[in-house]
Amino acid sequence: MNLLFMDDKGECKMENASPMINKIENKKRRCSVKDLKDRHWIERLSKIDYAYQAIVNIHTGNAFGFEALLRCHVQAGFISIDDVFDQAYNQGILHQVDLFLRKKAIAKFARFKGSSHVKLFYNLDNRLFDTTDYSPGNTAQMLEDHGYALDDICFEISEKHNFHCHMKVSKVLNAYRSQGYKIAVDDCGAGFSGLQMLYYAEPDYIKIDRFFIQNLQNDPKKRLFVSTIVNLAHFMGSLVLAEGVETLGEYQLCKEIGCDMVQGYFVQKPQLDLAQLLKRYNSIGQLTRNERRNGRFEDRSLITSQTSYITPVYSNCSISTIFDQFRGEEDTSFFPVINSYSEPVGVIRETAFKDYIYSKFGRQLLENPSLGKNISRFITKIPIADIHSSVEKLIEIYTQFNNIEGLIMVEDMKYIGVLSTNALLKIINEKNLTVARNQNPLTKLPGNTMIHEYFAKTLSDISSTYHLVYFDFDNFKPFNDRYGFRNGDRLILMFADLLKKAGFSKNRFVGHVGGDDFFLGIKGSSHSSIIKEMENLAKRFKKNAESFYDLNTLKQGFLLAKDRENKQRKMPLMTVSVAVLELSKYQERACSIEDAGNMIAQLKKEAKRSKAGFSNANIMDFIPCMLQSPLDVSQIVINA
Numbered sequence: 001m002n003l004l005f006m007d008d009k010g011e012c013k014m015e016n017a018s019p020m021i022n023k024i025e026n027k028k029r030r031c032s033v034k035d036l037k038d039r040h041w042i043e044r045l046s047k048i049d050y051a052y053q054a055i056v057n058i059h060t061g062n063a064f065g066f067e068a069l070l071r072c073h074v075q076a077g078f079i080s081i082d083d084v085f086d087q088a089y090n091q092g093i094l095h096q097v098d099l100f101l102r103k104k105a106i107a108k109f110a111r112f113k114g115s116s117h118v119k120l121f122y123n124l125d126n127r128l129f130d131t132t133d134y135s136p137g138n139t140a141q142m143l144e145d146h147g148y149a150l151d152d153i154c155f156e157i158s159e160k161h162n163f164h165c166h167m168k169v170s171k172v173l174n175a176y177r178s179q180g181y182k183i184a185v186d187d188c189g190a191g192f193s194g195l196q197m198l199y200y201a202e203p204d205y206i207k208i209d210r211f212f213i214q215n216l217q218n219d220p221k222k223r224l225f226v227s228t229i230v231n232l233a234h235f236m237g238s239l240v241l242a243e244g245v246e247t248l249g250e251y252q253l254c255k256e257i258g259c260d261m262v263q264g265y266f267v268q269k270p271q272l273d274l275a276q277l278l279k280r281y282n283s284i285g286q287l288t289r290n291e292r293r294n295g296r297f298e299d300r301s302l303i304t305s306q307t308s309y310i311t312p313v314y315s316n317c318s319i320s321t322i323f324d325q326f327r328g329e330e331d332t333s334f335f336p337v338i339n340s341y342s343e344p345v346g347v348i349r350e351t352a353f354k355d356y357i358y359s360k361f362g363r364q365l366l367e368n369p370s371l372g373k374n375i376s377r378f379i380t381k382i383p384i385a386d387i388h389s390s391v392e393k394l395i396e397i398y399t400q401f402n403n404i405e406g407l408i409m410v411e412d413m414k415y416i417g418v419l420s421t422n423a424l425l426k427i428i429n430e431k432n433l434t435v436a437r438n439q440n441p442l443t444k445l446p447g448n449t450m451i452h453e454y455f456a457k458t459l460s461d462i463s464s465t466y467h468l469v470y471f472d473f474d475n476f477k478p479f480n481d482r483y484g485f486r487n488g489d490r491l492i493l494m495f496a497d498l499l500k501k502a503g504f505s506k507n508r509f510v511g512h513v514g515g516d517d518f519f520l521g522i523k524g525s526s527h528s529s530i531i532k533e534m535e536n537l538a539k540r541f542k543k544n545a546e547s548f549y550d551l552n553t554l555k556q557g558f559l560l561a562k563d564r565e566n567k568q569r570k571m572p573l574m575t576v577s578v579a580v581l582e583l584s585k586y587q588e589r590a591c592s593i594e595d596a597g598n599m600i601a602q603l604k605k606e607a608k609r610s611k612a613g614f615s616n617a618n619i620m621d622f623i624p625c626m627l628q629s630p631l632d633v634s635q636i637v638i639n640a
Helices: 017-031 039-045 081-090 094-113 126-130 140-145 166-179 195-201 220-235 248-257 282-293 300-306 319-328 350-357 362-367 391-401 421-437 448-460 476-483 485-502 527-546 551-556 593-609 619-628
Strands: 002-006 012-016 049-057 063-071 119-124 153-158 182-188 205-208 239-242 334-338 344-349 384-386 407-411 414-419 466-474 508-514 517-523 558-562 568-572 575-583 614-618
Touching: 039 094, 049 094, 063 094, 081 094, 094 119, 094 126, 094 140, 119 182, 205 220, 220 239, 220 248, 220 391, 248 282, 300 391, 300 421, 319 334, 334 414, 344 350, 344 407, 384 391, 391 407, 391 421, 414 421, 448 466, 448 508, 448 517, 448 593, 466 485, 466 527, 466 593, 476 485, 476 558, 485 508, 485 517, 485 527, 527 575, 527 614, 551 558, 575 593, 575 619, 593 614, 614 619
Parallel strands: 063 119, 119 153, 153 182, 182 205, 205 239, 384 407, 575 614
Antiparallel strands: 002 012, 049 063, 334 344, 407 414, 466 517, 466 575, 508 517, 558 568
């Protein structure tokens, strides 16, 4: 019997199949690994148990999978978890020990999984690939015995130990992937291999090491590292999992940066008792619902309207099926590829078949039953994005990859469609129009709608300290009456420029309420530094405003004008009143947007009455009074 195949140079050839079949049978025989026979090891390993820790969708809280974590190692006579594998490796039985433990982890988890699709994340010691007894193909039977599909397990490859041969590892991982297993790089950024691991492993998931997540909100350098890893992962078509998330601040910043999943004490500690595991962690989902209720995620309807559903193909289909689909949809140049759980794997482009179609035996090779069942060689990864993402995040992902197809869109990790390049351009245009509509026409600063949204965000985000600053000109009307509206507009533009310079930062928001009223939101700075900065800003405005008066008025130090009762009197030169409301982190802000607005309005009135034109307070000074009796603002005013 002859077999048609393609050689390393891409040329099709025919050879007698018998020698090849013999090689395959021999390889199968070599793949069977002897079970662990050492009674002492079996007795020790039988005392080991597994705990499972949830890995959840960062937007919904739905459990995507659970990581199997080894426990009870001390009872088994090991000084640490690493000691289990170190001893096995030194005795040359690492693979046998791993298979024993792998079977144990799968069997226990099967009791929880039931009929629901949640993945088991299982850690592989990367020294397995260097052992003499290592051979792939031993997990499928374990999974089948417990009703698992190959898509149900994800192998985590750690950077804990260095690889001796990256090409060998790449070959093994490609074999895993072609069978349908998922691959994750664990503890990314903490090991020896670094970027080489990502390059050779081409993982489906990248798990960012806890070191980079811890205290993320207070460490700009860590934020840069995490952002870089997230962008690199999305460029490679991988999803990002943040490990060791323990606080609300870490969770929110991981979400803001663009992580897809989270794992850590903030969600749930590892559980030995399967009854404690959940399919959905409502505390995470509630955070997202709160953000939506407060005006966040207004981009979702815009993104959904532009997402097109392109009929996908399944990763286990034959090449002839894909041919038929391309013939049936001639205008389509690619198809998304999904697994049996509708999770995207990548895309198959029509151009991927050209080398085969135009070669001498290419078509026959593609239609050969023994080769046509595996389409993994034709799959190309492209970026995947969640439907809950902001427009800015989608643009950031796309511009770094700049592929033809656009972005694969998912909801709860399930394929829902493709956001094409043209669709992204339409979204950008619509977003720009929306921003323009919400801008003040004079200063081009965000108007009341966007200020309202910022208020909502600050009230819901207790992981950071915010300062809400309100500015109102003093004696603006007499100036306007005397020098005209054009000069009044010039004065407003002058102050807007001062604010833009003060607000030129990612953690600052500048808005124009209207007329001579302005708003500045600041995230993360200390209270004392904000007070000092606002004092200096008020002084600069006063000095700059003096240049708008004529010399005689300036020399007098006042302006003769009519007051609100139409009486002629001496009006002071223009200044600005400043009201500062502090929202300290980790304090529950049990008030509505309207309540916060009223607090600032009261502070503004007090600032105008004070000699310095300045007042500030903490929101907690107001809330107890709101619950008990009307607030006496004079008790909380601090004159600058």
